Every structure is written in structure tokens, then in C-alpha cells.
Amino acid sequence: MWCSSSRMAQRRSSRDTANLFWSSFLNRFFDTDLPFVRFCWNVLIFSVFSLFPFLLIYIGLSPGLGAMLIANEAALARFMRQVLTNGIMMVFAINYVGFFAFSHFQRQGKGNSLRHLLADVLSRSLLFVALHAIIYVMSADLFASFGGNRKAALQVIGPTLERAFFFKNLSGVYLYSALPGAFVCYLALLQGRRALVATLGFCAAFVFVVTLLSVGSTQLLGRP
Numbered sequence: 597m598w599c600s601s602s603r604m605a606q607r608r609s610s611r612d613t614a615n616l617f618w619s620s621f622l623n624r625f626f627d628t629d630l631p632f633v634r635f636c637w638n639v640l641i642f643s644v645f646s647l648f649p650f651l652l653i654y655i656g657l658s659p660g661l662g663a664m665l666i667a668n669e670a671a672l673a674r675f676m677r678q679v680l681t682n683g684i685m686m687v688f689a690i691n692y693v694g695f696f697a698f699s700h701f702q703r704q705g706k707g708n709s710l711r712h713l714l715a716d717v718l719s720r721s722l723l724f725v726a727l728h729a730i731i732y733v734m735s736a737d738l739f740a741s742f743g744g745n746r747k748a749a750l751q752v753i754g755p756t757l758e759r760a761f762f763f764k765n766l767s768g769v770y771l772y773s774a775l776p777g778a779f780v781c782y783l784a785l786l787q788g789r790r791a792l793v794a795t796l797g798f799c800a801a802f803v804f805v806v807t808l809l810s811v812g813s814t815q816l817l818g819r820p
Contacts, residue, residue, distance in 0.1 A: 615786070615791060622695065622698055622699070622702075622780060622781065622784055623699075623702070625638045626638060626639065626696075626698070627699050628696060628700060628703070639688055639692045640684075640688055643684060643687040643691050643777075644684065646774070646775075646776040646777060647679075647683055647684060647687050647769065647773040650769045650773045651679060651769050651773075654763065654768070657763070678766065679766070679769075682766075682770070683769065683773070685727075686724070686727045686770050687770060687773045687774055687777075689723060690720050690724060690777065691774070691777040693720070693723060694716060694720060694777050694778060695777065695781070697712070697716060698785070701785075709785050709786070712785070713782060713785065713798055716778070716781065716782075717778075717798055717801045717802050717805060720774065720802050721805035721806045721809060722809070724771065724806050725753065725810065728767065729750060729753055732749040732752060733750065736748070736749040747817070751814075751817045751818055752820055753810065753813050754810045754812075754815075754819070755819055755820075756810075757771075757810030757813070758810045758814065760806070760810070761806075761807045771806060774802070775799050775802070775803075778802055779795060779796075779799055782795040782799065
């Protein structure tokens with residue numbers, strides 16, 4: 597009986613230590629009291645380290661893509677330009693909003709954690725889809741992508757993000773690269789025996805809501 601109680605106490609202490617670690621990490625590097633440039637720099641560094649592991653996995657899982665990028669300098673330049681201008685910007689924006697909201701919530705002290713988490717999932721999901729819309733429309737206007745047609749650009753969003761769920765395109769890389777930032781925020785907020793499970797559940801909810809919004813976009817705008 598005593599051994600069982602001791603093990604339970606150790607597990608509880610380990611969970612509390614993990615929550616405290618991530619909370620301290622966020623308060624140190626993503627506190628809204630930091631100078632604006634320092635805050636943005638920290639978000640950028642975190643976003644880069646979140647994105648590139650998923651990018652390498654995507655390249656490894658895509659037949660022939662790695663060999664093409666190595667052999668074709670022009671293709672590599674276009675690929676990296678898209679990642680740097682679209683991907684980094686998208687992950688940065690989502691992480692910025694998430695970290696800023698977390699810091700603001702922590703300062704309130706007595707906010708409703710569940711309400712904050714639900715609002716965070718929804719805001720991240722809407723921002724992810726909205727940024728795709730902005731980037732695609734700008735590409736149509738500035739670079740004549742999608743035949744220079746704004747409607748065609750918007751019609752591409754739904755099918756693209758539906759495939760992102762299955763990690764079938766670069767949008768999938770960006771989608772899953774947004775999860776580490778969400779994960780640390782959720783884990784720092786959640787307490788109790790099932791904190792890790794709940795954290796993974798909220799991360800999955802983010803991916804699910806993005807996919808749901810993409811299906812809705814396809815139904816509303818049609819396919820190109």
C-alpha cells in the first residue's frame with residue numbers, strides 16, 4: 597500500500613514538474629513584458645525549429661522530391677522561397693497569437709482555462725485558414741498564380757487543406773508545425789492526472805477544426 601502511494605505521489609510530482617517547466621519556459625521567453633523585437637525574435641526562432649523537422653520528414657516521405665531539390669538549383673530556390681515566405685510567416689503568426697494570448701491569460705490570474713483553450717483552438721484554426729486565403733489571393737494578384745483569378749485562388753484552399761490533414765502537401769507541413777507551440781501552451785495550462793492526454797486532445801482538435809473549415813470552404817466555394 598505504501599509503495600503504491602509512493603509511486604502515485606512520484607507520478608503526480610513528475611506531472612507537476614513538467615507543467616511548471618513549460619509554464620516557466622513560456623513566461624521566460626514569451627512574456628508580453630519583453631521588448632517587442634525580443635518577443636518577435638523568440639517567436640521566430642521557435643517557429644523555425646518547429647517547422648524544419650516536419651519539412652525534412654515531408655521531403656523524406658515524398659518520392660523523388662529530395663533528389664529533385666538536390667539536382668535542380670532552381671527548383672530548390674523556388675521551394676525554399678515558398679517555405680520561407682509562406683510557411684515561416686504562417687507558423688510565426690499563429691505562434692505569436694498563441695503565445696501572446698497565453699501570456700495575457702496568465703496575467704489575468706483567475707480566467708477560465710477551458711474557455712481559453714477552446715478559444716485558442718478556434719482562433720488558431722481560423723487564422724491558419726485565413727492566412728492561406730490572404731497568401732493565395734496575393735499570389736493571384738502579384739504573381740498571376742491561379743491564372744490571376746482570385747476566385748480560383750480561394751477555391752483551391754479547401755482541397756489543399758483537406759489534403760494537409762494527411763501530410764500530402766506543404767500546407768500539411770505548416771499545419772503540423774503549428775502544433776508544438778499549441779502543445780506547450782496547453783500543457784502549461786492543464787493540470788491533473790490526464791493533462792498530457794487532454795493536451796494531445798486539444799492539439800488534435802486544432803487539426804480537426806482546420807480540416808472541418810476546409811471542407812466547409814469547398815462546399816461554399818466549390819472546387820477549381
